[in-house]
Each structure stands twice: as C-alpha cells, then as structure tokens.
Amino acid sequence: KNQVEQSPQSLIILEGKNCTLQCNYTVSPFSNLRWYKQDTGRGPVSLTIMTFSENTKSNGRYTATLDADTKQSSLHITASQLSDSASYICVVSAYSGAGSYQLTFGKGTKLSVIP
Amino acid sequence: EAQVTQNPRYLITVTGKKLTVTCSQNMNHEYMSWYRQDPGLGLRQIYYSMNVEVTDKGDVPEGYKVSRKEKRNFPLILESPSPNQTSLYFCASSLSAGVEGAFFGQGTRLTVV
Numbered sequence: 099k100n101q102v103e104q105s106p107q108s109l110i111i112l113e114g115k116n117c118t119l120q121c122n123y124t125v126s127p128f129s130n131l132r133w134y135k136q137d138t139g140r141g142p143v144s145l146t147i148m149t150f151s152e153n154t155k156s157n158g159r160y161t162a163t164l165d166a167d168t169k170q171s172s173l174h175i176t177a178s179q180l181s182d183s184a185s186y187i188c189v190v191s192a193y194s195g196a197g198s199y200q201l202t203f204g205k206g207t208k209l210s211v212i213p
Numbered sequence: 214e215a216q217v218t219q220n221p222r223y224l225i226t227v228t229g230k231k232l233t234v235t236c237s238q239n240m241n242h243e244y245m246s247w248y249r250q251d252p253g254l255g256l257r258q259i260y261y262s263m264n265v266e267v268t269d270k271g272d273v274p275e276g277y278k279v280s281r282k283e284k285r286n287f288p289l290i291l292e293s294p295s296p297n298q299t300s301l302y303f304c305a306s307s308l309s310a311g312v313e314g315a316f317f318g319q320g321t322r323l324t325v326v
Binding site: 129130132139140141142143144147187191192193197198199200201203204205206 | 217253254255256257258263269301303305310311313314315316317318319320322
C-alpha cells in the first residue's frame with residue numbers, strides 16, 4: 099500500500115532560524131514528489147515538484163531534496179519568517195497505468211514561527 | 214489571473230438536503246479533482262476527472278457525485294448530505310494528472326446539521 103509519512107507532526111521555531119521537514123514514502127512506481135504550503139483555512143499552494151532524476155529544487159527560501167534510493171525527501175526553510183507559519187504537505191505521485199496517476203498525501207507538518 | 218474558484222466558501226445545511234459545490238478553472242486544465250480535509254486525516258481524494266465526460270472515484274467517494282460536462286467546470290454534488298460529510302472541501306486542477314503542480318481552490322467549509 100502506498101504511504102507517505104511526514105515528520106515531525108508539528109514544529110515551533112524562532113523567527114530567523116532554519117528548519118528541515120521530512121517526508122518518507124513507500125510509493126511505487128514513483129512519478130514525482132511535491133511539497134505544498136497550506137495556510138490555515140486556505141487551499142494548498144505548490145512550492146516544488148521533483149521527478150526521479152532531480153535531487154534538489156529551490157523556491158526562494160525553500161529548498162527541497164529528494165533521495166529516490168532511500169525514498170526520502172526533505173524541505174529546508176532558511177531564515178524563517180512569521181509568514182512561514184503553515185502546514186507543509188508532501189504528496190507523492192505514482193503512475194497507475196493508462197495515463198492515470200495515484201496521489202498519496204502525507205498528513206502534513208504544522209510549522210509555527212514565533213517572534 | 215490563473216485560478217480555481219469554488220462556491221460557496223461556507224455552507225451550513227440540514228441532513229438530506231441536496232447541495233452542489235461548484236468549481237471552475239480558467240487554465241484550460243484537463244485534470245480536476247475534489248478533496249476533503251479533516252483534522253488528523255489530511256487531504257483525501259473524493260473524485261477526479263481526466264477530461265470532459267471522464268470521471269473516476271478517489272479514496273472516499275461514498276455519498277458524493279460529480280460531473281464533467283465542460284472542461285472548466287467540475288461540480289461536487291451531495292445528494293443526501295449527512296453530518297459525517299461536515300468537512301473542508303477543496304477543488305484542484307492541473308494540466309495533466311500527476312505531472313504538474315496542482316492549483317487548489319480557496320476551499321468550501323461545509324457543515325451538515
């Protein structure tokens with residue numbers, strides 16, 4: 099069964115500090131992995147998307163890494179800001195044949211950045 | 214501006230009263246999907262559509278219906294809502310399934326009493 103596990107469940111950091119969120123997956127056959135940021139009560143917004151051949155992708159202060167061998171991804175946030183307070187969701191896509199893909203969602207990491 | 218628009222944003226209804234949540238996208242995307250989000254469970258896919266007149270069940274389709282008569286619209290229908298369908302609902306679209314980063318709507322908070 100395809101699964102995506104995120105850790106930690108929640109995290110509190112001081113403004114200006116860096117942090118790293120983890121995503122481990124057992125999804126096959128792997129197509130791509132995406133990180134989303136979701137503000138409370140709002141729709142998720144895509145941060146990065148990586149395919150099998152990509153091991154790093156950046157979007158401003160957000161850097162995602164992918165190790166397809168160990169089936170792990172991380173999202174590193176540099177110099178955190180109060181506006182980074184949100185839930186971060188890891189989503190892995192698997193090709194299921196006939197042009198169809200199955201998405202498996204992690205439950206998210208809730209990040210709180212405090213002054 | 215590229216966007217996915219859901220309506221209504223908030224809805225309180227009574228058990229058994231049919232309702233429709235609309236979803237429209239202006240990006241000419243082929244793939245559209247509906248999700249519900251509940252505390253501790255994350256996002257779960259209800260239905261998805263690969264293209265016009267092509268729909269399929271996601272992980273939690275019971276109690277829901279969808280239709281895709283036009284490329285831009287993908288309404289979610291609850292024929293007989295029940296309290297366990299109280300949730301936050303999101304519509305999403307992408308150029309193709311599983312490849313592009315999906316665009317999500319603003320969400321619809323539904324309460325069934």
